[in-house]
Amino acid sequence: MRITLVRNDPQDPATTRRYDYELPDVGLSSISSALQLLSRTKDSTIGYYLSCRRGMCACCVVRANGAICTACVTPVVDGMVIEPIRQDIQVCDTVVDLSMAKDHQFAFEDEAP
Amino acid sequence: MAGSIPRVDVVVIGSGAAGLVAAQEAAAHGCSVLVLSKGQIGRSGATATITGDISVDGATIHDLGLSRKSGDSQDRFYEDTLKGGGYLNDRRLAQAMVSNVGSEVSSLMAAGLKVVGIGHAPGHRFPRGVLVSGMQMLQLLSKKASAAGVKYRDEFYVTDILRENGCAVGVSGYDMRSGVRRTIAAGAVIIAAGGGGMVHPFRTVPEELVGDGYALALQAGAALIDMEMIQFLPCCLVNPPLWRGIQFPWIIGPQSGTRAWLLNKYGERFMARYDAERMEMSTRDIVSRACVREVQEGRGGPGGGVFMSWAHLPQDILDFLPQWYGKPLLRGNWHWEGFDFKDLVARIKQGYAVEVAPAAHFMMGGVHIDERCETALHGLFACGEVAGGVHGANRLSGNACTQFLVQGRVAGRAAAEVAKAEPVVGPQTLRDLAAPEPKKSGSNADAYVLLEKAQSIANAGLNVVRSSDDLNAARDAIRSVVEEAQNSCANLVFDSSYNRRVIDTLEARSAAMTVEAMVLSAIERQESRGAHYRDDFPEPDDRYLRHGIITMQRGVLNYSTMAING
Numbered sequence: 001m002r003i004t005l006v007r008n009d010p011q012d013p014a015t016t017r018r019y020d021y022e023l024p025d026v027g028l029s030s031i032s033s034a035l036q037l038l039s040r041t042k043d044s045t046i047g048y049y050l051s052c053r054r055g056m057c058a059c060c061v062v063r064a065n066g067a068i069c070t071a072c073v074t075p076v077v078d079g080m081v082i083e084p085i086r087q088d089i090q091v092c093d094t095v096v097d098l099s100m101a102k103d104h105q106f107a108f109e110d111e112a113p
Numbered sequence: 114m115a116g117s118i119p120r121v122d123v124v125v126i127g128s129g130a131a132g133l134v135a136a137q138e139a140a141a142h143g144c145s146v147l148v149l150s151k152g153q154i155g156r157s158g159a160t161a162t163i164t165g166d167i168s169v170d171g172a173t174i175h176d177l178g179l180s181r182k183s184g185d186s187q188d189r190f191y192e193d194t195l196k197g198g199g200y201l202n203d204r205r206l207a208q209a210m211v212s213n214v215g216s217e218v219s220s221l222m223a224a225g226l227k228v229v230g231i232g233h234a235p236g237h238r239f240p241r242g243v244l245v246s247g248m249q250m251l252q253l254l255s256k257k258a259s260a261a262g263v264k265y266r267d268e269f270y271v272t273d274i275l276r277e278n279g280c281a282v283g284v285s286g287y288d289m290r291s292g293v294r295r296t297i298a299a300g301a302v303i304i305a306a307g308g309g310g311m312v313h314p315f316r317t318v319p320e321e322l323v324g325d326g327y328a329l330a331l332q333a334g335a336a337l338i339d340m341e342m343i344q345f346l347p348c349c350l351v352n353p354p355l356w357r358g359i360q361f362p363w364i365i366g367p368q369s370g371t372r373a374w375l376l377n378k379y380g381e382r383f384m385a386r387y388d389a390e391r392m393e394m395s396t397r398d399i400v401s402r403a404c405v406r407e408v409q410e411g412r413g414g415p416g417g418g419v420f421m422s423w424a425h426l427p428q429d430i431l432d433f434l435p436q437w438y439g440k441p442l443l444r445g446n447w448h449w450e451g452f453d454f455k456d457l458v459a460r461i462k463q464g465y466a467v468e469v470a471p472a473a474h475f476m477m478g479g480v481h482i483d484e485r486c487e488t489a490l491h492g493l494f495a496c497g498e499v500a501g502g503v504h505g506a507n508r509l510s511g512n513a514c515t516q517f518l519v520q521g522r523v524a525g526r527a528a529a530e531v532a533k534a535e536p537v538v539g540p541q542t543l544r545d546l547a548a549p550e551p552k553k554s555g556s557n558a559d560a561y562v563l564l565e566k567a568q569s570i571a572n573a574g575l576n577v578v579r580s581s582d583d584l585n586a587a588r589d590a591i592r593s594v595v596e597e598a599q600n601s602c603a604n605l606v607f608d609s610s611y612n613r614r615v616i617d618t619l620e621a622r623s624a625a626m627t628v629e630a631m632v633l634s635a636i637e638r639q640e641s642r643g644a645h646y647r648d649d650f651p652e653p654d655d656r657y658l659r660h661g662i663i664t665m666q667r668g669v670l671n672y673s674t675m676a677i678n679g
């Protein structure tokens with residue numbers, strides 16, 4: 001199976017690029033499992049969010065073939081294109097900021113406010 | 114380049130319900146509070162997965178205006194909690210839990226918590242399950258905490274608790290978003306990092322719960338209690354990978370009362386051998402044990418489970434289930450949680466069986482705390498699932514919510530008192546305490562393999578049915594994994610944000626340390642009690658009706674026992 005991941009260029013995080021990856025066939029499996037496998041076997045800096053694995057926390061949300069879905073409960077299919085849902089709340093690759101405390105973040109001294 | 118070390122009164126590790134309640138309470142007592150969470154706030158931890166119950170005694174449920182009088186009382190709730198826990202519960206913690214949950218639920222309801230019904234779960238003599246959504250609880254609790262002035266840092270992996278002169282004085286960790294290592298000084302630290310079900314390869318729990326809280330506590334010099342006690346949820350899906358560990362068959366089967374059959378590979382209805390009277394409707398631990406025993410004795414299915422079948426029932430009987438199970442929880446189109454099980458139910462109705470197995474679900478053991486939720490290290494507190502003792506050898510349904518609401522409050526208040534009373538530790542002292550900058554060398558390419566090793570050792574030694582041979586083999590095997598993981602951690606390079614190699618390495622260490630503590634505790638408990646079932650000692654033995662305590666000295670675990678607090 002082949003999937004395409006739209007992610008930041010690790011060398012130049014301001015640019016996004018399309019990366020094609022080959023995946024082994026493991027049976028009906030989620031987009032999250034595919035991202036996890038890629039980060040483990042191909043490039044450990046691929047950013048993905050995974051917690052409940054049952055569609056409850058909604059934080060693994062991605063755009064897959066143009067449609068917004070929770071990655072952990074959506075089957076990955078051959079030829080799928082996976083991207084972040086929105087650039088304005090993107091944290092890293094497919095990870096977006098859905099924190100319930102977005103407006104109450106602690107800032108370290110050396111960070112721009 | 115990192116600036117000077119910031120200082121807050123209270124640091125809370127974890128943003129599940131326990132952490133948020135604790136944070137809000139400490140802030141309400143005038144403390145500056147920082148919540149550090151490995152996941153995103155309100156969207157991580159087991160709390161997010163709850164569509165279930167908070168246990169409250171019937172009299173209080175009646176006072177809350179949620180049901181008619183039932184003849185229940187706090188005393189009866191307390192008795193059932195102890196009975197369910199095989200009388201291994203810390204009495205003070207159990208008493209506090211049953212007595213104080215009412216006011217917590219009341220204030221959540223005042224904030225807008227929707228109660229969808231009152232459930233009656235096994236082990237409770239009365240209906241005590243206040244049915245709620247975990248995600249809504251997280252919304253309400255984070256809102257309250259924010260309003261009280263709490264600050265947060267999402268996706269911050271706490272790796273160390275800093276100590277000085279026998280006191281907790283701060284934490285350090287990996288800021289996953291920036292990729293930087295950070296240290297924060299604090300007057301008190303609360304561990305609310307949740308359980309560690311991820312130490313098992315087959316589990317219901319969220320991905321990040323690898324046992325960090327136990328590893329943090331051990332390394333800081335705190336003790337763990339009754340670590341062998343881990344609860345399994347029977348009859349979770351084995352395959353396909355998309356559905357692995359999801360308890361849907363159990364929900365539409367015995368849990369809700371449809372008379373599904375459990376079959377082994379010969380098609381035998383094997384429950385007849387384990388509980389001829391109740392069969393599949395037996396208690397969770399007996400069903401789990403029976404399923405595992407069938408597999409161990411070579412009568413399991415290809416995926417390491419057994420089969421659940423509805424083939425003996427009329428094809429349409431399942432269609433009525435959503436009508437009486439509770440609409441908000443199970444919808445008529447077979448959407449359940451985030452999954453679409455329409456096709457699976459169609460197959461079931463055609464007469465196909467599904468393969469199921471028990472999955473690791475909840476840790477009764479955990480960080481040893483006193484009635485103020487304080488650990489052996491002054492200024493270090495623990496609350497919620499990470500804290501052990503209150504459930505004894507087994508937890509009743511709904512009692513985890515009861516635990517985190519009550520303990521969160523207690524820990525937040527006690528931490529605030531300590532933080533306000535203690536002299537401030539200077540940043541200079543802390544800089545010396547912070548772990549040395551990691552060496553820029555070493556490859557950790559196989560970090561997740563180490564985590565998988567720890568999981569497979571837990572699977573072999575710490576399953577539903579245990580034996581001294583399996584446990585001894587697990588003890589021998591886990592040591593090298595702990596050492597390897599510790600070496601990998603010492604050589605970590607914190608060079609980029611979201612580096613899974615860093616995360617996997619840290620997680621492997623936590624999981625391995627947790628498994629080692631669990632194995633050691635399980636070896637020493639030479640009896641069967643609650644969730645801990647030993648093939649070689651199949652009966653309870655009251656000589657072992659004591660807590661097992663694990664501490665760590667110079668990297669080596671020690672086991673001792675302690676009388677039950679009464």
Ligand SMILES: Cc1cc2nc3c(=O)[nH]c(=O)nc-3n(C[C@H](O)[C@H](O)[C@H](O)COP(=O)(O)OP(=O)(O)OC[C@H]3O[C@@H](n4cnc5c(N)ncnc54)[C@H](O)[C@@H]3O)c2cc1C
Pocket residue numbers: 126127128129130131132149150151152153157158159160161162163164165166167168269270271272305306307308317318319321322325326474475496497498499510511512513514515517
């Ligand atoms: C599927 C499922 C259903 C359940 N249903 C029920 C039910 O109906 N009723 C009931 O009573 N119980 C239920 N439980 C159990 C209950 O959900 C948990 O025991 C409870 O939510 C634990 O809450 P907590 O706040 O202690 O921890 P959690 O909610 O697990 O939160 C832990 C937090 O700590 C963070 N964290 C972990 N490690 C670190 C670290 N190193 N650094 C920083 N942060 C860290 C995590 O990201 C998370 O934010 C269920 C459990 C599961 C898995």
Ligand code: FES
Pocket residue numbers: 049050051052053054055056057058059060061070071072073451
């Ligand atoms: S990981 Fe929680 S919804 Fe996907």
